[in-house]
Amino acid sequence: MSEKQKKATAYWKENVRYLFILLFIWFAVSFGAGILFKDALNTIKIGGFKLGFWFAQQGSIYVFVVLIFVYVRLMNKLDKKYGYNE
């Protein structure tokens, strides 16, 4: 394997690792907190919101937005590290 290919493989591996972590959080806030564990979380109240309901109609959306911007930052750094930035 050439130097160039090695670099590309290492870059891709790190990229995929980020994806796993970020998509785990994506799954946890929506399908986890908003659907599967909603009833348990609904016993907790914050202000007027039951927590499971809040995740389903508000919280998960906020987390989604943050996730994409975290991804943008991580990838920009990764691009720089491997010299793929332009």
Added chain:
Amino acid sequence: MSVQVWTYLLVGITFTLYIGIAIWSRAGSTKEFYVAGGGVSPLANGMATAADWMSAASFISMAGIIAFAGYDGSVYLMGWTGGYVLLALLLAPYLRKFGKFTVPDFIGDRYYSNTARIVAVFCALIVSFTYVAGQMRGVGVVFSRFLQVDINTGVIIGMVIVLFYAVLGGMKGITYTQVAQYCVLIFAFMVPAIFISFQMTGNPIPQLGMGSTLNDGSGTFLMDRLNGLSTELGFAEYTDGTKSVIDVFAITLALMVGTAGLPHVIVRFFTVKRVKDARKSAGLALLLIAILYTTAPAVSVFAKINLINTVSNKEYSLMPVWFKNWEETGLLQFDDKNNDGIIQFVADKDKNELMVDNDIVVIANPEIANLPAWVIALVAAGALAAALSTAAGLLLVISASVSHDLIKKVFKPSISEKGELWAARGAATVAVVIAGYFGIHPPGFVAAVVALAFGLAAASFFPAIVLGIFYKKMNKEGAIGGMIVGISLMLFYMAKFKLGWLGEIPDKSEWWFGISPEGFGTVAMIVNFAVALVINRFTPEPPEEVQEIVENIRIPSGAGEAVDH
């Protein structure tokens, strides 16, 4: 000034603006027509994507659906936003690096096969046409409600406007009109929401107002009041749903994956300059969408409480003017079953006397809350912006599928640039006319099918694209087999359980795994993945140069501009 005058004024100003932008940014080349020249800034693309994405359904119907479905409405909120995470992480950057004009372009080249390309075109046309018919209808409905013109006249006015800027401007014209349309629609949605939140809770931010206490001195939380009112009238608690957990799970996933697989959304990411711009503009698009999507559930709560307080157990003769106005349109219907002159609004179907259309929650909300006339007119302009921007985006996908993917890539590769541009304009014109026809004569199944466009996209495109990027050894036999089986299974399930084309529609208890047609895209998508991977095992590997393409799209640098080839 009256509401009527304000509405004519605001709709007139915004339409003039859209047409002005279209003339200023008309397309001169196929590249400008398909991908706006490839130099759109991330913010402009984010705004355009948001307007493209938020349709008449998001603007007019969603808050109402949630108001009546309570927790069950969460599937739309999570489903239609969570898909952007998938889009940003799994699709947009790589498709941008690939750098072609359309989704079938990617499928055709990545799977080195015109069969794959044609299957993809077929899927894109099914998804886009079902979706666009609903938009044209939406335009007609808004015109008829706010400007007292006939629905059909409304559809035709909408057709002419869209025709003008989509055919003339292509993607370039659409992009910049969508930027303007985003501003109009978000302003129109937020102003009444902020007014009402402040009125009811003293907190002007609707997302916080929703979790606050009522302003009436009782100190009760809004959500508790709503749960109380709901149970009192015999409905389920607002914060609990009636759908099963597995169905909520499946619908949410189908909507997310479908969102990520919709061609008119994906194609927007071909218009930016670099891979990093594609990532960033996906984030900006979701941020701009989230403003509306986190406000909508708050609007639902405010409106539901307002509505119950105004009508429940009140004398019919004492109803405010807006009640009578909306009764005339048929969106509100009162049937005094026990002849006591009092409105019973309860869960029990035999005793309930009030029928409320979902759409009224957003459309009539400003009137119910006694807001000024210009706010009511603003809602009309916003709804039109939402419907027109989505219709234009879809028409472009249809026209590019025909002129680029079919004519240029399959039937007549020798066509000149100029000829292709004319073909694109011609295809867009035909598509507008067909969409308008469906808007005027909506086949009974359109409304039912629009919600299922997501399932179709999930069952067809998403697996083929994801495997094409993340699995280098994925071959054409597997991808084509997966797409055909996936979309056929979804169409079969729709026909059987939603449209009743295969005999009488079976009872819910016969749903496979307890999953509704709306959520079945999840199952069809899994089947697509499975079929693709199994066929892939028993058929030859893709050629070396295709595997090199895959390695290449994984690296962000050197994207250049979207090029013809």
